[in-house]
Amino acid sequence: MFLHKQELQFASTPDKPDAVYARKLQEVLGGQYGEISVAMQYMFQGWNMHTPGKYRDLVFGIGAEEIGHVEMLATMIAQLLEKAPLGITSDAVQDDPTVAAVIGGTDVQHAIVAGAGARPVDSNGNPWQGSYITASGNLLADFQANANAEMQGRVQVARLYHMTDDHGVRELLSFLLARDTMHQNMWLAAAAELQEEGAETLPVPSNFPQSKEYTDVSYQYLNFSDGAAAAEGRWAKGPAPDGKGEFTYHDGPTTSAPMPPPTHPDSRFYGTTELPNVVEKAAGAAQDALNKE
Amino acid sequence: MFLHKQELQFASTPDKPDAVYARKLQEVLGGQYGEISVAMQYMFQGWNMHTPGKYRDLVFGIGAEEIGHVEMLATMIAQLLEKAPLGITSDAVQDDPTVAAVIGGTDVQHAIVAGAGARPVDSNGNPWQGSYITASGNLLADFQANANAEMQGRVQVARLYHMTDDHGVRELLSFLLARDTMHQNMWLAAAAELQEEGAETLPVPSNFPQSKEYTDVSYQYLNFSDGAAAAEGRWAKGPAPDGKGEFTYHDGPTTSAPMPPPTHPDSRFYGTTELPNVVEKAAGAAQDALNKE
Amino acid sequence: MFLHKQELQFASTPDKPDAVYARKLQEVLGGQYGEISVAMQYMFQGWNMHTPGKYRDLVFGIGAEEIGHVEMLATMIAQLLEKAPLGITSDAVQDDPTVAAVIGGTDVQHAIVAGAGARPVDSNGNPWQGSYITASGNLLADFQANANAEMQGRVQVARLYHMTDDHGVRELLSFLLARDTMHQNMWLAAAAELQEEGAETLPVPSNFPQSKEYTDVSYQYLNFSDGAAAAEGRWAKGPAPDGKGEFTYHDGPTTSAPMPPPTHPDSRFYGTTELPNVVEKAAGAAQDALNKE
Amino acid sequence: MFLHKQELQFASTPDKPDAVYARKLQEVLGGQYGEISVAMQYMFQGWNMHTPGKYRDLVFGIGAEEIGHVEMLATMIAQLLEKAPLGITSDAVQDDPTVAAVIGGTDVQHAIVAGAGARPVDSNGNPWQGSYITASGNLLADFQANANAEMQGRVQVARLYHMTDDHGVRELLSFLLARDTMHQNMWLAAAAELQEEGAETLPVPSNFPQSKEYTDVSYQYLNFSDGAAAAEGRWAKGPAPDGKGEFTYHDGPTTSAPMPPPTHPDSRFYGTTELPNVVEKAAGAAQDALNKE
Amino acid sequence: MFLHKQELQFASTPDKPDAVYARKLQEVLGGQYGEISVAMQYMFQGWNMHTPGKYRDLVFGIGAEEIGHVEMLATMIAQLLEKAPLGITSDAVQDDPTVAAVIGGTDVQHAIVAGAGARPVDSNGNPWQGSYITASGNLLADFQANANAEMQGRVQVARLYHMTDDHGVRELLSFLLARDTMHQNMWLAAAAELQEEGAETLPVPSNFPQSKEYTDVSYQYLNFSDGAAAAEGRWAKGPAPDGKGEFTYHDGPTTSAPMPPPTHPDSRFYGTTELPNVVEKAAGAAQDALNKE
């Protein structure tokens, strides 16, 4: 159950309107790694979780915070759009060709569809979609996904920080950057705790019996490109991070098999078959004709 | 530049046709975490990489291996479909209602669209899409994304292992599981190496000046749900994994701000405004009428 | 700002596992008119709203309720999947061909991707997307959209009611049906109130000067099909609901214009032009060749 | 069956080329509420309708008109693009940086993909999709959806009216505005007629027995946000629009239930389970190893 | 302008209900190569065409026919669904597990969303989308696309023919097969006529000066796989179909270039750069800190 409070987590007001920047901010609201994604990702992890207690409280607690971040960004976007030229022709300022050109860099659906409001889309106007999120039920895998989401998100916010000099916007971003710092650390700590407690270990999923995998290649670096430098990394020799094997380096595959012969599905799928079959095909067609319903 | 060799990395032939399982295998070919995703993800990381040497060789080398895994799965799917009942009505076996029912569980586009062949889609028939992949240019973030992809992928292959008892299919899966073990370890090793070399550290991106973030909340656990157990995790006290702060725990936000007043965009967007405005609106409409072109 | 409470709005537990029904329930969780849609729609309307007070409180209050409905459905779906056969082969029950067939009717990603958990998708596995929602800033239009969403949603829940005889599931549905009844009534009441207060009237948007529309056809029923019965409806004669015109009926258009001549864009777009142009095209190509850089 | 006539419903020619505006017009051709949407929506309602006569004639008659509106907009877009600078470099005008900048505001696929022609996409270049439409078979719900589509559509056309001062374009928009006025009125009249005739009433679907819903909450306003003003609306007291209940107002839910315990699916989905299970898991893994195939 | 006539082009009534087959038929209604695709494709080609006369009349004439085919399929799908078990639990027949299993093979949105009606989706439930169509303005390319669409469509209808033994359905399919035969022939004839008249020739686009292409490789077969048999085809020697070159065969590329060095974008994008840069990066960060706003 969710309760809404008409407060924001942090105060910030833009110095001035900026519709082009409003479009850019959409990335961290409704993009692949935007706030809708993390809010939904953590919530679905909570609803699918098989264990009560600290991990479930964690995903619910942070999930709810992230919906509030969606709200902060949507509010900021509406403020940035409020007085910005958005293409209304009789505005004197619009007649300036440079202004007209700038309008070309906005999300035109901000004006036409939302009437100067935020939308659940990314900075190119692609609608947010459910396929962005990850909630597998395996917490070590999912916390890795969460750490990744917070890293990609913080990279994007850091880039956006340099794309404006508006103090109000930068204040909001400085707040989001700090929370991303916390959340990166938090998911890495949670992943470490899972392993310390023995709930999960590497490789994920840890309780699949490794005896069932083809262990000859479990710790082999197989190089399918012609760059030799990959042999220099710590993935090419020495103990593997899971503590269960030693890396070795190989140039190309260590196993191979001939390509199997082509398949021959039922002829009524009308795929093209080998030429020796042409005669048979003609016979078949004749037979078909005879059998014609 | 890519060269194709008419060999597979590993020999495996299914014991028997199984179109329902062929549909399920599509998940790890064309799903969010399937082989097309990792192949494309590593390649785009290579093309966007700013540094030559071991890391670039790594993404190219493994990226090329993964395209070969797409091929192994596509080949297996075609073999599983080859003799399977796929809905052709005159097949005696099809008249059995149970067989008819099983056909309902196949990807019907395998038959109608591909003529008993593989497709670039997931196990629910959703087409693969470019928004599944991650290539930000920041290697620590991206290797985290790669480790996540290999973890999610190995979880899915492990589940699929238990959904068949076909020895040939299981052999292929045992090979893929082993490679996922390697690749998980490899990306974690690569992420560790980046940090040891000082190329990147936490939090990502590490060279964004932390002084520009709102540091008061950089290491605060803020609990927005009512479960108290989140306070027990190591994300709630003690040193953070980045070595730059100490976690603290707080029930709810430590900052807040009143919701800002609503925006008032140009009236020609025809949004609904406050009621005191109704009179003004009428006046405006009258004025508009007078000014009518 | 949102706070999460580890309670549901209504208690319900399924009598028995049912993975096929879990798939069907996804429609009202993550479909076009599912709970994610209404939650997001009302929230974005709130963030884009230009007026404080009762209407904004309304969309925030109901929006937050709807996120809780997402949670109730996700919880129910996880419960329905918990003990259901989902394709793990060694389960004795799975060897029964009828059971195998039933598994074909499940959302196979419930098993492979989510490990027996809910997903942000519809009943055919299509991911939820941001383009499902409506938040234009014009409240009369948007409340109409909301009433429609609640009507479509209640129709779908009513259908789902008859697709199960599980008492626990039906209890949940009976609760959702009641809330849909409330919400339909509520949005219709809100739309009526907007009009009574004079904030908005018909046609939407009401303060666009109707003098700027081509009023000859503003109240004409133009029949482009050959069925005569459309003339019998109250849209074909009598006063229009907006109180500003009288309907008239016409068989076919009352205005028409010849199709304009084709366009002739720049020849360097390499579109095919009229045949008399062939000579010119050859000349142009020759000229191009001369000018060759 | 459909017949095409090489005429348009209304004559209009743009004064001058304007590729940026052509992009904006795509919204009402191929956007969520564009003409393709209404044409398809009304047609599918016709094909799915269970009753002959005036309602079916209505959706067929208006559906066919709307395909003609798609044609008018596509024609206008091609005309706006015909002589516009679209990025061909040797055009003198293109060398002007302002012109170059304006080109950045166009839909670049208009040039690259369509060679200066219209496309079935919205103003951000998102392809039109089938999930935009609604055709449930319940006419009261569907006519509500239709009224909403015409309202949203008229709001967008009204906004577009102010984004150009081209007389030819404005003429076309004035025609579309008038038809949207008619169509809004028409669907509201049709919805009213359905109710007067007793074919459908509120709440939709009206013949689902309300006794099967959890009637305690059927007319309760439950406030999940902290704004008190929602209590002032007519949705909070007095008779509901369906004539079947009285609204009441409540701060927060009137029912609640504890969050159910987490689910525990089959261990072979490799979800993370509670820590007490760790021992069991190890035992299970050992057992698995023994049983290894 | 379009007029609708309440007639179908061909009479056909299914012998019996069949919801699984109804789902399969959706492929040729709303799939990549379904009737919506060809209707939209031909219409957009008409609206974007630069030449009046026979070619424009052709695309308009056939486009309108195809909308009628959408209608025939939608009508048939509704008929196939009319009396079919679709999951309503109290139906006696539904209690049979085999029937329940068959229901699993239906498009469950046919029941839940459309109330036993057709939808604008393919046989896996993916919504139709605007990106399926092709209308480039170059008629030789577009007629090639049209011929392809009719070929793929006829292959799919032929497969569907064998997936039912219902006489009414087969009659409809036999009609569509005949029209596909006509339309394949028609587009090939139209493509031939364009070339005979000299309006377009090969390679498309024919009036791009071939002197501007890197002609060394214009007729070289370059083999990037290790199969030698590709040398046996008529694409490897002899005159090319465009009459402008002679094919030659080469094993691998005839040109090559070293991979260029990595790019080094602005450091404020926070991509990872070469290690020698680490020192510089630290210095830069220090400088940034000094300059801190």
Next chain:
Amino acid sequence: MFLHKQELQFASTPDKPDAVYARKLQEVLGGQYGEISVAMQYMFQGWNMHTPGKYRDLVFGIGAEEIGHVEMLATMIAQLLEKAPLGITSDAVQDDPTVAAVIGGTDVQHAIVAGAGARPVDSNGNPWQGSYITASGNLLADFQANANAEMQGRVQVARLYHMTDDHGVRELLSFLLARDTMHQNMWLAAAAELQEEGAETLPVPSNFPQSKEYTDVSYQYLNFSDGAAAAEGRWAKGPAPDGKGEFTYHDGPTTSAPMPPPTHPDSRFYGTTELPNVVEKAAGAAQDALNKE
């Protein structure tokens, strides 16, 4: 199996940065007819092919070449972005409003998401998707699709050639144009060879017995628009290209059938039925109430 070589097929370096052009180039990398599409299309045709030898070698050989073209374009895009202004505010040049405006024409995700790198999207930022490709198993149909893809692709590259005057970019395009020339010719030659060898003929699929189609309309041109000029084409009289029929011309359909009566699905789908049913409906509701569980 695929091997990667750190070489490109052709050397080219842009003269200067150009982020707007980088966005445009994305069309031929990740658009409907971009290099990802042809690479995936040819590969899937290979994996689904039923015949060994020259045709399979052909699709594998060219498919591998096309992945290399993806690489060349991604590399070029990264180079074009390297030094281009992408919105970092402190760059002096950025303060120039014209530069700011130009930035509006870039793909803003190039900066925010990829840090000045290429992405698997088209020129409007739509992600590449699996539904762009065609691999039916019928080689004559599929080679037609391939020829179409190469024609559309060459048209797009030719347009892009005129949208830049950068010599390095033009060199790359001149190389791609030449390969498109080869590939168009190659697929047309392959389609011709299939027919000469008798493996496939027209109409596709050729071994579906034409006796099963409704042959009355197999060679009839049926004109559903009012343009008379379509009668002048060679599709309206004379022998059809498949050599199996003579074209005839008809104004409108030669067959027709009355629209069938509406369907009446189960009343528990809550569709609206005919008015005489109202009484029955009331009775049914009463009955339902009596039967209430």
